[in-house]
Amino acid sequence: MDFRKLAEKYRDSYFKDLNTLVEIESTKDEAKADPAAGMPFGPGPRKALDTFLEMADRDGFKTENVDGYAGTVTLGQGEESVGILGHLDIVPLGDGWTKDPLKVTFDDGYVFGRGVLDDKGPTLAAYYAMKMIRDENLPLKRKIMLIAGTDEESGSACMKYYKKHGEIPTLGFTPDADFPVIYGEKGNMHVSLKSSDPTKIRYFKGGLRPNIVIGNAEAIVDVNDPKEELFDFYLKSNGLSGSISKEEDGVHISMEGVPAHGSTPYEGINAGTHLLNFIAEAYDDQLARDYYELLKDWKGKPVGIEKNGVFMSFLTMNPGIIEFKDGQAYALVDIRYPNDTTPEVIAKGFEETCQKLASDIVPTVEYAGDPLFVDPNSTLVTSLMNAYSKYTGDTFTPAITIGGGTYAKEFDQFVAFGPVKPNEEKTTDLFVGGCHQRDEGIKADDLLEAMAIYAEAIYSLAGE
Template sequence: MKPIRADFKALFEAHADEFLADLRQVLRVPSVRGPQTYAAPFGIGPKRALETVLAIADRMGFRTGQVGNCVGWAEYGPDATQAPTYFGVLGHLDVVDVEDDWHYPPYDLTQVDDLLYGRGVLDNKGPLLSTLFALYLIKTQKIAFEQRVRIIFGTDEESGSQDIPIYLAEHAAPYAGFTPDCKFPAVYGERGLLDVQLALSITDGSDQQITTIEGQFAKSYLPDHAQLILADGTVRTYHGKKAPSNAPEMADNVLPKLVADASQLTGQTGQFYQWVTAKIGTQSTGENLGINYQDEASGALQLAFYGVSIEAHLLRVHLTCRYPISVTEDQLLTGIKAAMLPGMTLTVKRRYPSQVTDPTLPFIQQLSAIYAADTGLDGSPVTTTGVTYARALPNIIAFGPSFPGQKGIAHKGDEWLQFSDWQMMMQIYYDSLLAIGAGK
């Protein structure tokens, strides 16, 4: 990657301490979704994070506002009477919960050499604030904008993006924009996502061989520990390596080990887990389920085996499939159903069809060219396995923050962001917003 441009470096360094202090203040808010309460539809934490960021934007002199106590914004450029449409940047202030896999305080900013640690430093508080800070650097130079630019702060991306319909009920969508919550370069296509539960009702009593299955199973990551406790008193404990569900190849998933042991049990229970071992097991591309699709734009399907459970004579496994943009959900469902055991049921828990934006649109080409010029890297638009706010707000794509080769950082302990990368992404966003707002 090319070095930070000298003129931007000087501009950034004049405000770096201020920016780090603001980032620390926002990271210290544990903005995990909580129970709805008065004036906080997604809990106190996300609401406090929104108030904290809006106070920072107010101090910087931006026009600010909020809707529904869950979405806020900061604007620069002509007002709505002069520029009815706007370019939008949408990111989120809510974060996933923390576990006991941290070596640094999760709700704080810790800097060790070139690395910044803290929950949300990458996903997505650090990158979202970098866009606000980039716009502030433009503002400090008193550069006039012809186009209105609005930075939008959401608070429910990690739990289904229920905040964005509230925003759209009162405000028009941007004519174009991006979310800094994925990867560089510009992302024109997001794979489809299908989250399914496969279950078998046990009628022969063989499920009584299992007392319980314990572990922290969540759709956002593959688990690194679990226990299988059998009725005869046997306790089997499994340890592995956690990874985000959109990077299953990086995990040492404990679930294939657990179901392999459970497949030694008798009756329908053993048969179910034998099927899971044979058809899913350690695979991450779905070949034994007959769904190992791939295409040139997306690559191979990703299969994430993220959960198991037993309750009321019902054995269940949970899978997420992130499938290429040329494939349909019906193709996956047909393949999985053809491979299922007699009596097994399939329930769709989440579904997001593929989303594709024309990569030749002028604003995508503009962002791609700026990224290439600033980094010296290939700026050709790409696709992603992620599910971003680009699906929730019309006319936007994902753009940053992770650089090529960076993967599997979010949603686990010691979430990190390189300080030098934060500076580089801020330069990219500075140049992008400057080009769009001022027409430079």
């Protein structure tokens, strides 16, 4: 069966349906959320869910609306099932678009619109993969279930509800990441570090979210000497920019680093930790020095938690929020850990290290999420890899693990699978935005190719 050739026959109807979904501004709206009315995340996500299920009803599939939190489209029967987990909610439209974000626009081989990549386009491609299997009357030994969530972008409360009220697939994938296959995702922890010890720092602010490297930080230090020459030397030595000045309430200091995603802190320069380091040494501040010692290394070596995983590579540590205010110091650290270590080991490392400091800094585990790991030699992973290779010709790129997290963590024996291809070459001079960016886009043919890959993968797992 050549699913890629078959997918071409569905091109017009697929993009027509995609436009119908993209036209719906399915952003979470807490002000209008009404769980009792089946709108737990507002009218937009509910409308997108209703529309998607109406498409499936139109095409003769069995559907179910799980109280507005999620919907299912099923094909076939059996106790075992192959699941596809997608989502219909989107992030806010944002500014700067050169295309209409609520319309599918074709330009130079690409398709644009909010959700064409994340995740309406891939979810609909997986649905059309089911449709091809059904239309061709291919025999099945497992039931196929597509589950469409409505709150992936804001914490996946949709899946927490679904898992209590809906059927759980035996195995499957989420079409909301990268090809070829992501079989492992690091565990995620948030550790807070609090202290009320004396410090010369009157005010310190760096970062808004724990999973982003602090791009800029500012502080007010209760001293008279701005130490301008030393500050300039520090900036030049560390590739930073910033400013320092003497004001009535103390020395005002700001630093600018390079932001990056918290799962790859080595790709950024943390302005917050650098500012702590400068204050510690320039003004002999012990609390700043001890915070810096805890936070300075992205591998967590000073805390004794470093670990190079067999499958998932290094543990990473990102201090994404640092604040000093009203005599209280606070830092929130985002940790991505491989499945070779545990939250208990990491927590113990912080506790033992903090006990040895001159300052009284108290660590607390605020959150701990398990890693995802599926055997890369399993039938699930090898079947998906074979489907990917068949239609792309890529037999070189291996299955991978990542530090970020996807919808796949919601179920056991699930992996992330497409639609973004590795080392994809851009074939237009147009700006093509990625997930959450303006002018979000993807090659139109890549969505058709993903449809074929998904059909091949689903049938290899569910077919007789």
